[in-house]
Amino acid sequence: MTRLFEPYTIREVEFKNRIAMAPMCMYSSHNCDGQIEDWHKTHYSTRAVGQVGLIIVEATAVQPEGRISAQDLGIWSDDHIVGLTEVVRLMKQHGTKTGIQLAHAGRKATVDGDIFAPSAMAFNDTYKTPVEMTVNDIKATIQAFKDGTIRAQKAGFDVIELHGAHGYLINEFLSPLTNKRTDDYGGSAENRYRILREIIDEVRNVWVGPLFVRISAHDYTEGGMTPEAYVEMAKWMKEQGIDLVDVSSGALVPAKIDAFPGYQVKFSETIKSGAHIATGAVGLITTGIQAEEILKNGRADLILLARELLRDPYWAYSAAKELGTEIPVPKQYDRGWTF
Numbered sequence: 104m105t106r107l108f109e110p111y112t113i114r115e116v117e118f119k120n121r122i123a124m125a126p127m128c129m130y131s132s133h134n135c136d137g138q139i140e141d142w143h144k145t146h147y148s149t150r151a152v153g154q155v156g157l158i159i160v161e162a163t164a165v166q167p168e169g170r171i172s173a174q175d176l177g178i179w180s181d182d183h184i185v186g187l188t189e190v191v192r193l194m195k196q197h198g199t200k201t202g203i204q205l206a207h208a209g210r211k212a213t214v215d216g217d218i219f220a221p222s223a224m225a226f227n228d229t230y231k232t233p234v235e236m237t238v239n240d241i242k243a244t245i246q247a248f249k250d251g252t253i254r255a256q257k258a259g260f261d262v263i264e265l266h267g268a269h270g271y272l273i274n275e276f277l278s279p280l281t282n283k284r285t286d287d288y289g290g291s292a293e294n295r296y297r298i299l300r301e302i303i304d305e306v307r308n309v310w311v312g313p314l315f316v317r318i319s320a321h322d323y324t325e326g327g328m329t330p331e332a333y334v335e336m337a338k339w340m341k342e343q344g345i346d347l348v349d350v351s352s353g354a355l356v357p358a359k360i361d362a363f364p365g366y367q368v369k370f371s372e373t374i375k376s377g378a379h380i381a382t383g384a385v386g387l388i389t390t391g392i393q394a395e396e397i398l399k400n401g402r403a404d405l406i407l408l409a410r411e412l413l414r415d416p417y418w419a420y421s422a423a424k425e426l427g428t429e430i431p432v433p434k435q436y437d438r439g440w441t442f
């Protein structure tokens with residue numbers, strides 16, 4: 104048995120393999136109300152038929168002003184539970200485990216009205232200047248992550264991922280490049296981590312299942328965060344009951360990224376060995392052999408794929424063939440494997 108197709112268990116939730124679909128915004132809530140549409144149902148259930156072990160539903164906004172675009176999925180209202188429940192049901196029919204990424208876009212929100220961030224600094228000339236959050240605003244957002252978790256639980260998700268990457272709200276608090284606050288939520292690493300600490304504590308009060316945090320391990324900018332700096336925060340996450348750090352990078356500030364196959368895997372390795380926490384590797388991972396190498400060399404515990412699964416929803420079958428392993432096929436598709 105290859106490592107990629109070995110089952111993997113976190114807090115009694117068993118993934119049938121170590122292939123995860125990374126969260127990917129579909130910008131398909133056509134009525135700008137955060138609701139699940141037919142597109143989401145087809146898109147996610149197709150990857151479930153494709154034997155992905157864990158599907159993490161795209162960045163889903165915990166507050167409407169925290170949407171990247173008006174077409175983002177939302178979980179700020181009980182009205183969202185029905186649609187999400189349906190998507191979970193469709194995915195689970197095929198034995199996949201289901202996750203959802205809870206998100207707030209911070210200064211990278213492009214919705215009408217005021218947008219909010221730790222400090223009143225725009226991402227670049229094309230983005231609005233955000234309003235600096237008051238402590239009351241911060242408390243309301245922490246509560247929104249908790250409420251979103253309760254709704255995700257009602258919808259039947261197995262895994263919650265907190266979006267702390269790509270220059271969105273939590274990431275903006277964590278990095279000194281975007282957090283210029285002088286109160287308890289800015290300054291030292293402990294203070295910049297405070298909002299995430301409080302979100303995790305609130306979420307853990309209502310959620311006993313697997314809990315992931317996605318981070319941008321590198322800001323690629325002088326004075327910004329690095330994988331080594333994140334080791335300290337990942338230790339705090341572990342103490343707080345985070346099960347896995349999903350290690351991405353960049354997009355906090357406009358900086359050039361040299362993206363090559365597996366370019367973020369070394370960050371995953373640094374955090375895994377430095378903080379003794381499980382990690383997910385993501386970023387230009389496209390072959391079974393590459394995935395197997397990462398797992399067998401102990402560089403990550405989970406392989407997340409994004410664009411490759413847009414091109415090939417049945418990637419798991421290709422990877423199994425490449426690695427000389429057989430995986431179950433839905434009985435309707437048996438004929439595809441007989442010659």
Ligand SMILES: Cc1cc2nc3c(=O)[nH]c(=O)nc-3n(C[C@H](O)[C@H](O)[C@H](O)COP(=O)(O)O)c2cc1C
Pocket residue numbers: 125126127128129161162204266268269317351385386387388407408409410411
């Ligand atoms: C269409 C698209 C939408 C994305 N949306 C999200 C998102 O909602 N949340 C997130 O954390 N990353 C998002 N990403 C980033 C991916 O999850 C992933 O980290 C990145 O694409 C690198 O992996 P890949 O080389 O396998 O595509 C998105 C990427 C794509 C291509």
